[in-house]
Amino acid sequence: xxxxxxxxxxIVCVLFLLVTVMGFVAARWRRAEDLMHLDEWGLGGxxxxxxxxxxxxxxxxxxxxxxxxxxxxVFGAGxxxxxxxxxxxxxxxxxxxxxxxxxxxxxxxxFVTPADFVRSRFDSPTMALLVAITGIVATMPYIAxxxxxxxxxxxxxxxxxxxxxxxxxxxxxxxxxxxxxRAPALIAFVKDTLIYLTxxxxxxxxPSRLGGWDxxxxxxxxxxxxxxxGGVVLGEASQLNYATLALGSALAxxxxxxxxxxxxxxxxxxxxxxxxxxxxxxxxxxxxxxxxGFMAIAAGVEPIGGDGNTVVxxxxxxxxxxxxxxxxxxxxxxxxxxPAAIMSIAAANLFTRNIYKEFLKRDATARQEAQVAKVVSxxxxxxxxxxxxxxxxxxxxxxxxxGGVIILQTLPSVAIGLYTRWLHRGGLVAGWVAGMAAxxxxxxxxxxxxxxxxxxxxxxxxxxxxxxxxxxxxAVTVYAGFVALLVNLVVTVLVTAALRGAGVDPGVDGTAxxxxxxxRDDPTFRELPDPLESAPPGATGERPARR
Amino acid sequence: xxxxxxxxxxxRPRDVAPARSDRSPWNWLLLVAVxxxxxxxxxxxxxxxxxxxxxxxxxxxAFVPLGVLATFLAHRATRRRPTAGRTARGR
Numbered sequence: 001x002x003x004x005x006x007x008x009x010x011i012v013c014v015l016f017l018l019v020t021v022m023g024f025v026a027a028r029w030r031r032a033e034d035l036m037h038l039d040e041w042g043l044g045g046x047x048x049x050x051x052x053x054x055x056x057x058x059x060x061x062x063x064x065x066x067x068x069x070x071x072x073x074v075f076g077a078g079x080x081x082x083x084x085x086x087x088x089x090x091x092x093x094x095x096x097x098x099x100x101x102x103x104x105x106x107x108x109x110x111f112v113t114p115a116d117f118v119r120s121r122f123d124s125p126t127m128a129l130l131v132a133i134t135g136i137v138a139t140m141p142y143i144a145x146x147x148x149x150x151x152x153x154x155x156x157x158x159x160x161x162x163x164x165x166x167x168x169x170x171x172x173x174x175x176x177x178x179x180x181x182r183a184p185a186l187i188a189f190v191k192d193t194l195i196y197l198t199x200x201x202x203x204x205x206x207p208s209r210l211g212g213w214d215x216x217x218x219x220x221x222x223x224x225x226x227x228x229x230g231g232v233v234l235g236e237a238s239q240l241n242y243a244t245l246a247l248g249s250a251l252a253x254x255x256x257x258x259x260x261x262x263x264x265x266x267x268x269x270x271x272x273x274x275x276x277x278x279x280x281x282x283x284x285x286x287x288x289x290x291x292x293g294f295m296a297i298a299a300g301v302e303p304i305g306g307d308g309n310t311v312v313x314x315x316x317x318x319x320x321x322x323x324x325x326x327x328x329x330x331x332x333x334x335x336x337x338x339p340a341a342i343m344s345i346a347a348a349n350l351f352t353r354n355i356y357k358e359f360l361k362r363d364a365t366a367r368q369e370a371q372v373a374k375v376v377s378x379x380x381x382x383x384x385x386x387x388x389x390x391x392x393x394x395x396x397x398x399x400x401x402x403g404g405v406i407i408l409q410t411l412p413s414v415a416i417g418l419y420t421r422w423l424h425r426g427g428l429v430a431g432w433v434a435g436m437a438a439x440x441x442x443x444x445x446x447x448x449x450x451x452x453x454x455x456x457x458x459x460x461x462x463x464x465x466x467x468x469x470x471x472x473x474x475a476v477t478v479y480a481g482f483v484a485l486l487v488n489l490v491v492t493v494l495v496t497a498a499l500r501g502a503g504v505d506p507g508v509d510g511t512a513x514x515x516x517x518x519x520r521d522d523p524t525f526r527e528l529p530d531p532l533e534s535a536p537p538g539a540t541g542e543r544p545a546r547r
Numbered sequence: 548x549x550x551x552x553x554x555x556x557x558x559r560p561r562d563v564a565p566a567r568s569d570r571s572p573w574n575w576l577l578l579v580a581v582x583x584x585x586x587x588x589x590x591x592x593x594x595x596x597x598x599x600x601x602x603x604x605x606x607x608x609a610f611v612p613l614g615v616l617a618t619f620l621a622h623r624a625t626r627r628r629p630t631a632g633r634t635a636r637g638r
Contacts, residue, residue, distance in 0.1 A: 094581050212599055
């Protein structure tokens with residue numbers, strides 16, 4: 001632990017330096033006319049084509065925490081950790097139709113965040129505020145968890161102290177501030193290249209050194225048989241949890257504000273649809289990444305200080321020469337920077353549009369909006385660093401668990417709202433409150449139980465809610481977020497029916513049916529200046545108002 | 548700038564947007580790709596293995612191309628001709 005591997009460290013530093021330079025140069029990539037405009041800074045001018053969108057969304061959805069935590073879960077629990085694969089397989093067909101509708105309506109009406117949409121669709125600043133707060137609260141611990149990924153790499157390299165972590169995040173904060181969404185889009189190319197390189201080499205080298213896949217699965221089976229928890233296939237009672245966790249996570253994924261930020265930056269519907277069929281390529285990689293957990297078992301990896309997240313870095317160190325381990329570590333580290341940048345931009349957009357402009361300063365100019373968003377994105381990232389350094393990282397992990405459950409509660413207003421205006425704003429608010437309460441309660445009563453039946457943690461012990469807590473005589477568990485979403489939907493529908501029956505004013509829909517299928521060449525389409533081709537609409541200086 | 552203070556009834560600029568629909572029978576393919584990977588009892592077993600991989604793992608890896616195929620076909624079948632643009636598919 002005391003020896004720092006110099007070769008690894010040098011390679012990681014050089015690659016970090018490379019992406020830092022790229023991050024700053026990105027401001028000029030695809031030549032933005034004026035970064036002091038929220039559309040420009042926060043959505044990259046909304047002009048990303050198929051390739052850039054693929055890298056951006058991929059960098060956004062498959063984060064460093066995924067690379068570290070999924071194999072750690074497989075290492076500890078076996079088959080249950082593999083849920084990440086069906087989760088990322090079902091998500092694309094699931095959102096295929098939904099996300100293009102959101103893209104269309106956002107472009108016709110000039111929406112930047114999901115809360116913008118909810119405000120206009122349901123004529124409800126209250127529901128929009130709830131969506132914005134939910135989004136920010138769910139995103140912040142996600143950013144913090146990216147740091148957990150970097151920390152695991154640093155631990156494996158034997159680097160002590162928190163200074164490197166702080167330096168990495170300050171650099172990230174600076175170039176995001178400077179270049180907006182362009183920085184992570186450009187860096188995502190490097191990240192993905194390194195990740196794929198690492199995975200391909202790992203899949204070829206590691207199994208051959210461990211005696212083949214038979215030996216790897218065999219070692220895992222032997223381990224789970226001796227410890228008594230987990231297994232190479234699922235237990236009878238955890239199958240429902242596996243399916244609902246995959247489905248719930250998939251539904252949640254496209255409700256996270258950072259995903260929508262990436263999706264709205266696409267240049268047209270076709271680009272998005274094409275991406276929905278190309279993005280699953282990452283799921284292939286993810287399956288192999290998950291199996292790194294079993295490889296670690298077969299290789300006899302001992303996590304550093306009992307921290308399961310160090311399993312993959314330690315495995316790489318045992319299996320690869322120093323220089324290649326350095327490349328793999330850089331891949332994980334850079335993999336943390338891309339989503340962290342997009343997430344902080346998304347959280348900043350939400351704050352600026354739906355809290356600052358809505359409630360604090362209604363007459364904010366475009367320039368003020370962009371300035372506030374940039375500052376907020378800085379604050380969000382500093383908050384994430386502080387959370388990791390000053391508070392137990394376990395707190396962030398708990399919060400992220402809660403984040404997935406609470407972001408699901410925006411599904412009726414954001415996703416179902418794209419299809420129907422029947423739901424009443426009062427019903428949506430009531431459903432959100434009920435779903436939040438049910439979700440938090442379900443997580444609160446969930447215990448973590450050790451292999452010998454002792455209770456390791458009394459509360460927030462995981463997301464697998466035991467149906468026996470509802471008085472049912474069964475050992476079956478189900479994803480807590482799924483239960484909460486059902487409660488939410490039932491309450492939303494009942495209250496909507498009641499309010500509609502009583503004739504309570506449902507507000508005025510600010511969108512038209514044709515908005516949801518709008519194409520780029522429609523007359524209603526709000527053409528935002530193309531940073532590559534078009535000349536600035538005015539002369540120089542302040543841009544003309546867009547609406 | 549844009550939508551923060553959206554007036555409820557936005558006057559439709561110039562001519563009216565064409566009415567289209569996202570409906571298509573091809574979209575049922577998407578449902579297949581969503582439902583099949585969630586039917587856990589169908590694949591929660593070890594045999595038959597493939598290259599040493601238990602069934603549970605290789606079949607889920609095989610769901611990836613299934614999803615790709617479904618979304619690809621749905622995309623191809625519902626794509627609007629870029630040149631025919633606003634009238635061709637307008638119901």
